[in-house]
Amino acid sequence: MPTTLASDDRYGFDNSTRDAQDQVGYLAAYLDPHTFAVLDGLDLPAAGRYADIGAGAGTVALWLANHGDSDGSTLVIDLQPQHVPQHPRIDILQQDIATAALPPASFDAIHARLLFMHLQQREQILTNLVDALKPGGKMIISDWATDHLDDMFIDGPDTVRQVFDDFQHTLIDVLGRGHGMDSTWARRVPAVMRSAGLQVHSGMTFNEVMHGGDAGMLLHASNSRQKEAELLDAGMTADELELLREAMNNPDVLTRSWPMHTTVGVRPAA
Ligand SMILES: C[S@@+](CC[C@H](N)C(=O)[O-])C[C@H]1O[C@@H](n2cnc3c(N)ncnc32)[C@H](O)[C@@H]1O
Numbered sequence: 001m002p003t004t005l006a007s008d009d010r011y012g013f014d015n016s017t018r019d020a021q022d023q024v025g026y027l028a029a030y031l032d033p034h035t036f037a038v039l040d041g042l043d044l045p046a047a048g049r050y051a052d053i054g055a056g057a058g059t060v061a062l063w064l065a066n067h068g069d070s071d072g073s074t075l076v077i078d079l080q081p082q083h084v085p086q087h088p089r090i091d092i093l094q095q096d097i098a099t100a101a102l103p104p105a106s107f108d109a110i111h112a113r114l115l116f117m118h119l120q121q122r123e124q125i126l127t128n129l130v131d132a133l134k135p136g137g138k139m140i141i142s143d144w145a146t147d148h149l150d151d152m153f154i155d156g157p158d159t160v161r162q163v164f165d166d167f168q169h170t171l172i173d174v175l176g177r178g179h180g181m182d183s184t185w186a187r188r189v190p191a192v193m194r195s196a197g198l199q200v201h202s203g204m205t206f207n208e209v210m211h212g213g214d215a216g217m218l219l220h221a222s223n224s225r226q227k228e229a230e231l232l233d234a235g236m237t238a239d240e241l242e243l244l245r246e247a248m249n250n251p252d253v254l255t256r257s258w259p260m261h262t263t264v265g266v267r268p269a270a
Contacts, residue, residue: 001131002102002127005099007098008097008125010179012175012181015081022218027056027113028057028060030215031206034262038140039064042264044064044109048108049073050108050111051102052064053115055084058081058084061074064111065090068089074087074089074090076090076091077095077097077100078092081093102129107134108133110139111140112142116141116185117181130265134267135269137267139193142261142263143261145183145187149172152256152258154209154254154255155253155254156250163244167220170236174231187261199266202263203264205261208256210255218248220244
């Protein structure tokens with residue numbers, strides 16, 4: 001029986017801004033090849049019922065809707081779903097996932113990428129979602145681990161390395177202290193899935209090397225614009241943020257992304 005939860009809206013970004021539109025686009029461009037490869041390997045039924053929670057640009061919801069046949073359906077739940085495309089097999093619910101009541105044993109797959117790390121009641125919400133999976137249904141959760149920030153910069157001028165490292169530490173601190181983001185949750189997901197009653201099916205880490213100009217690098221520039229006021233309050237200067245933005249467009253600068261941990265759990269057959 002799902003536990004009733006209070007609202008869980010401390011998300012650190014606002015999808016209604018111009019920069020957030022870029023942000024969800026960069027996330028999709030950078031991460032979709034990984035996510036689609038994982039989904040492709042799961043043998044999801046064509047007439048399935050799917051959910052994408054915290055859908056952002058909606059590209060994963062679109063993949064699920066296109067994977068399904070005319071009997072398939074995909075439910076999107078997002079606080080601000082305005083970037084999710086219209087599709088005859090996508091239903092969009094604008095809601096906080098903490099307070100959403102999903103029908104029990106009704107989904108073949110529930111996907112959430114870069115959502116749970118931002119939630120405060122993440123363990124309880126995951127447990128509630130297990131109840132909504134059919135027996136044999138799969139839960140696919142991907143989140144960044146953002147606690148090894150000094151390992152990210154690979155090559156480029158020393159001035160850029162310094163500002164990149166400062167930016168990463170300041171941003172993650174702003175999102176953690178200001179918005180309750182959890183930097184280590186991504187690695188805990190397999191254990192939390194198990195204690196919520198799922199079998200762990202598989203887990204993998206996506207952690208690419210990126211050049212300035214790549215979508216994953218432009219994401220940092222976009223984040224620096226969206227969080228500019230809080231970054232300045234936390235001690236960064238406008239000149240440092242400008243240098244960071246230029247560097248994220250410079251193909252000679254090489255960094256690694258935050259590692260994204262993807263875990264797939266399966267609800268045991270009844
Ligand atoms: C970082 S974006 C990730 C978007 C997309 N899943 C991706 O990986 O490209 C997080 C998304 O989760 C949504 N979100 C955040 N907190 C939420 C909540 N409590 N309930 C529902 N959606 C939420 C945001 O509106 C946003 O669209």
